[in-house]
Amino acid sequence: MGNKDSKSKKQQQYQSLEKKYEAKRPVFKNCIKAFFVGGLFCLLGQAVSYFYIYFFNFTEQTSGNPTVATMVFFSMLLTGFGVYDHIGQFAGAGSAVPVTGFGNAVISAAIEHRTEGFVLGVGGNMFKLAGSVILFGVFSAFIVALIKTLLIKWGVI
Amino acid sequence: MRKGQQTWVFANKPVIVSTGVSGGPFEANGRLAADFDILHDDLWMGEDSYEKAQRVLMEEASKTALEKANKKKDDVQFFIAGDLINQITPSSLAARTIEVPYLGIFGACSTSMEGLALASFLINYEGADYILTGASSHNAATEKQFRYPTEYGGQKPPTAQWTVTGAGAALVKKHENEKGLPVVTSATIGKVVDLGMTDPFNMGGAMAPAAADTITAHFKDMNLDPDYYDLILTGDLARIGQNVTYELLQKNGIKFEREKFQDCGLLIYKDDQPVQAGASGAGCSAAVLYGHIMKEMMKGTYKKILVVATGALLSPLTYQQSESIPCIAHAVAIEMDI
Numbered sequence: 001m002g003n004k005d006s007k008s009k010k011q012q013q014y015q016s017l018e019k020k021y022e023a024k025r026p027v028f029k030n031c032i033k034a035f036f037v038g039g040l041f042c043l044l045g046q047a048v049s050y051f052y053i054y055f056f057n058f059t060e061q062t063s064g065n066p067t068v069a070t071m072v073f074f075s076m077l078l079t080g081f082g083v084y085d086h087i088g089q090f091a092g093a094g095s096a097v098p099v100t101g102f103g104n105a106v107i108s109a110a111i112e113h114r115t116e117g118f119v120l121g122v123g124g125n126m127f128k129l130a131g132s133v134i135l136f137g138v139f140s141a142f143i144v145a146l147i148k149t150l151l152i153k154w155g156v157i
Numbered sequence: 158m159r160k161g162q163q164t165w166v167f168a169n170k171p172v173i174v175s176t177g178v179s180g181g182p183f184e185a186n187g188r189l190a191a192d193f194d195i196l197h198d199d200l201w202m203g204e205d206s207y208e209k210a211q212r213v214l215m216e217e218a219s220k221t222a223l224e225k226a227n228k229k230k231d232d233v234q235f236f237i238a239g240d241l242i243n244q245i246t247p248s249s250l251a252a253r254t255i256e257v258p259y260l261g262i263f264g265a266c267s268t269s270m271e272g273l274a275l276a277s278f279l280i281n282y283e284g285a286d287y288i289l290t291g292a293s294s295h296n297a298a299t300e301k302q303f304r305y306p307t308e309y310g311g312q313k314p315p316t317a318q319w320t321v322t323g324a325g326a327a328l329v330k331k332h333e334n335e336k337g338l339p340v341v342t343s344a345t346i347g348k349v350v351d352l353g354m355t356d357p358f359n360m361g362g363a364m365a366p367a368a369a370d371t372i373t374a375h376f377k378d379m380n381l382d383p384d385y386y387d388l389i390l391t392g393d394l395a396r397i398g399q400n401v402t403y404e405l406l407q408k409n410g411i412k413f414e415r416e417k418f419q420d421c422g423l424l425i426y427k428d429d430q431p432v433q434a435g436a437s438g439a440g441c442s443a444a445v446l447y448g449h450i451m452k453e454m455m456k457g458t459y460k461k462i463l464v465v466a467t468g469a470l471l472s473p474l475t476y477q478q479s480e481s482i483p484c485i486a487h488a489v490a491i492e493m494d495i
C-alpha cells in the first residue's frame with residue numbers, strides 16, 4: 001500500500017507541473033461569445049415564431065412545434081454544409097444548448113455513419129450522442145410531472 | 158546488440174534508402190506541403206469511406222518509397238505498419254494490396270518509431286534485406302472513432318490536438334557500403350508510463366512523462382552527452398507536452414539547447430491553422446520525419462537526430478471506464494553516414 005501512496009504523490013507532483021504549462025479555456029470570453037451567439041439563435045427562433053403566428057393560423061402556445069422544426073431544419077443545412085462545427089468551436093454552449101445544437105448532434109452522427117449503410121450505420125448511430133439527452137429528458141419530465149400530479153392530488157398546490 | 162537496460166545498438170547500420178509521404182487537404186495548406194510526395198485535395202481520396210481513404214494514403218506512401226528506390230514488391234521481405242483505427246485495418250488492408258509478408262503493430266502515435274526500430278533490428282541481424290515500414294492516420298476516421306462525429310459542433314479546448322491526415326513509409330535495407338544516406342544507429346524501446354492524466358483532449362500533457370522517460374533512458378543507456386544530437390524530434394507532444402517534457406528532462410539532468418528540441422506536431426501546420434495545441438496522429442511523426450526531416454538530413458541541415466515518437470495507448474472504452482491514459486514513447490537515432 002505504501003507503494004501506491006508514493007505513486008499517487010508522484011502523480012500529484014507531475015499534474016501540478018503539467019498545470020503550469022496547460023493552456024486554460026478562456027472561460028469568461030467563451031461565456032460572452034456563448035451569450036451573444038446563443039442569444040442570436042433565440043432571436044432568430046423568435047422571428048420564426050412570429051412568422052408562424054402572423055402568416056399562419058398559429059398562436060403563441062402552438063407556434064412552438066413548427067418553430068422548433070424550422071430551427072432544426074436550418075441546423076441540418078448548416079451541419080450538412082460543414083458550417084455548424086465551426087460555429088460550435090467559436091460559440092461553445094451558445095450553439096450547443098439551443099435546439100439547433102440538439103439537431104446538430106443527431107444530424108452529424110447520421111452523416112458520420114452513412115458509410116456503414118442506412119440500417120446499421122445511420123439508423124444504429126443517429127442517436128448515439130442525442131440518445132441520452134432524449135432518455136434523461138423524458139425521464140426527468142416524467143418525474144417532475146409525477147410530483148406535480150401528486151401535489152395537486154394531495155391539495156398542496 | 159543491447160546496450161544498457163532498453164536500448165539496441167545497430168552495429169551494421171541499417172540504411173533508410175528511400176521514403177514516401179502522402180497527405181490530405183489540410184496538410185496541403187500546411188507549412189510542410191512541399192515535402193509531401195502525394196497530396197489530396199479531398200478528404201475522401203476517391204473512396205467511399207474515410208477508413209478506405211486512410212488505406213489509400215498508406216498504399217501511396219509505400220508505393221512511392223518503393224518507386225524511389227527502384228524496387229519491386231518481391232525485393233521486400235517484410236512490411237511493418239500500424240495505425241489508430243480499430244484492429245489497425247487500414248494498415249492490414251494496405252498490406253493486402255502491397256502483398257508483402259506483414260507484421261501489424263500498434264503503438265498509437267508511436268507506431269512509426271516502433272516500426273522503424275523493429276525493421277532496423279531485423280535488418281541488423283540479417284533477418285531481411287529490405288523492410289518497408291510506416292504509419293498512417295486520417296483526421297475524420299480517427300475523430301469518428303475516438304471523439305465526436307466530424308460535423309458535431311462541440312467546442313474543443315486549447316489543449317486539444319488535430320489528427321494529421323497522412324502516411325509515411327520508409328524502405329530500410331542492409332548496409333552495403335553506400336555513402337551519404339541516413340542510417341539507423343540505435344533505438345530505445347519505451348515503457349508504458351501513466352501519471353494519472355485522464356483528459357483525452359490533452360494528449361500532450363499525458364504523453365510528456367513517457368517522452369521524458371524514454372529520452373532519459375536513451376542517454377543513460379548510450380552514455381551519451383545530451384549535446385550529441387543536432388536535433389531531438391518528438392512525435393506529437395504539441396505545445397503543452399513539449400514544454401512539459403523539456404522541463405522534465407532538465408530535472409532529469411538531460412540539458413540541451415531549446416532550439417534543438419522540436420516536435421512534429423508543431424512543424425506540420427502553419428500558425429494560423431486552427432489546430433489548438435498542435436498536430437497528433439500516427440501519421441504525424443511518420444509524415445514529418447520521412448518527408449521534411451529526411452530531406453533536411455540529405456541537405457545537410459542535420460547530421461545526427463534522435464526521433465522520439467510518443468503514443469497515448471487509450472481507447473474510447475478505457476476512457477469511458479475512467480481509466481487514466483497509458484502512454485509510451487520509442488526513440489530511434491538516425492545519423493548521416495558520410
